[in-house]
Amino acid sequence: MVLALISLGSPEFYVIAGVIAAAVVALAAVPSRRGAAVLTTHAGTLIDEETPMKPAIEVEVDSNQRVIITRRGVNNVSDNGAVSLAITTIGFDLTIEERITAGRGGAIPCSAMFILDGFGAERYHICYRNSDLGIMAAFSLPVHEGVKIQRELR
Numbered sequence: 001m002v003l004a005l006i007s008l009g010s011p012e013f014y015v016i017a018g019v020i021a022a023a024v025v026a027l028a029a030v031p032s033r034r035g036a037a038v039l040t041t042h043a044g045t046l047i048d049e050e051t052p053m054k055p056a057i058e059v060e061v062d063s064n065q066r067v068i069i070t071r072r073g074v075n076n077v078s079d080n081g082a083v084s085l086a087i088t089t090i091g092f093d094l095t096i097e098e099r100i101t102a103g104r105g106g107a108i109p110c111s112a113m114f115i116l117d118g119f120g121a122e123r124y125h126i127c128y129r130n131s132d133l134g135i136m137a138a139f140s141l142p143v144h145e146g147v148k149i150q151r152e153l154r
Contacts (some may be wrong), residue, residue, distance in 0.1 A: 037090045044083040044112030052109040055135055055153035057128055063125065063145050067116040069128075071098065073153075074110050078103035083112035092122055098130040118145045128153070 005027045007013065053073040060068045074083055081103030121143055128135035130153070137151035 035091050037088055040087050040089070042085045042087065042114050042116060044085070044114050045149070046074075046077065046079075046081070046083065046115060047111045049109040049111055053111075057132070057137060057151055057153060058088075059126075059139075059141060059147075059149045061119075061141075061143050061145055061147040065119055065121065065143055065145070067119055067141070068144065069096075069114040069116065071112045071114075074100065074112050076100065076102055076107050077110055078105040078107055080104060085114055086146060087116075092124050094124055094126045096128045098128065100132070 027120055047070075049072075052075045055071075055073040058070040058072065060070075062068060069085070071083060077083065077100060082101045084099045084101075086097045086099060088097075124141045124143060126139075127136065128137045128151075133153075135153040139149055139151055139154050141147065141149060
């Protein structure tokens with residue numbers, strides 16, 4: 001009703017339009033509330049497999065809200081090699097970069113298991129990838145006891 005009494009060319013109209021424009025700019029300038037990026041690294045435990053498997057991951061949440069990641073089909077590591085994860089966490093978004101060190105000697109078919117702590121009962125968005133092999137998988141993980149997710153790495 002007040003705007004109906006203000007004409008288009010009046011100073012009051014331009015003052016109100018300026019205040020609205022300043023409010024829009026202020027809202028656009030508010031920083032994201034995602035938080036800072038935190039980088040952690042985790043060493044995997046190698047587990048021998050009978051035969052080579054396709055690259056895949058299995059993710060499971062245990063009763064203590066620990067996230068257990070099993071990387072299947074690590075077929076290019078010897079018994080003295082290693083598999084590790086570099087995890088970048090920003091809020092509830094996780095980027096997991098897998099790193100494989102082949103080691104010396106002949107490669108054996110194996111899996112690698114990682115036990116991760118510190119997760120809340122939330123839904124996390126995960127991108128798991130190995131840039132050297134050109135494979136990845138993306139999924140959402142609700143951290144609740146008994147959740148199991150399997151994804152093929154492509």
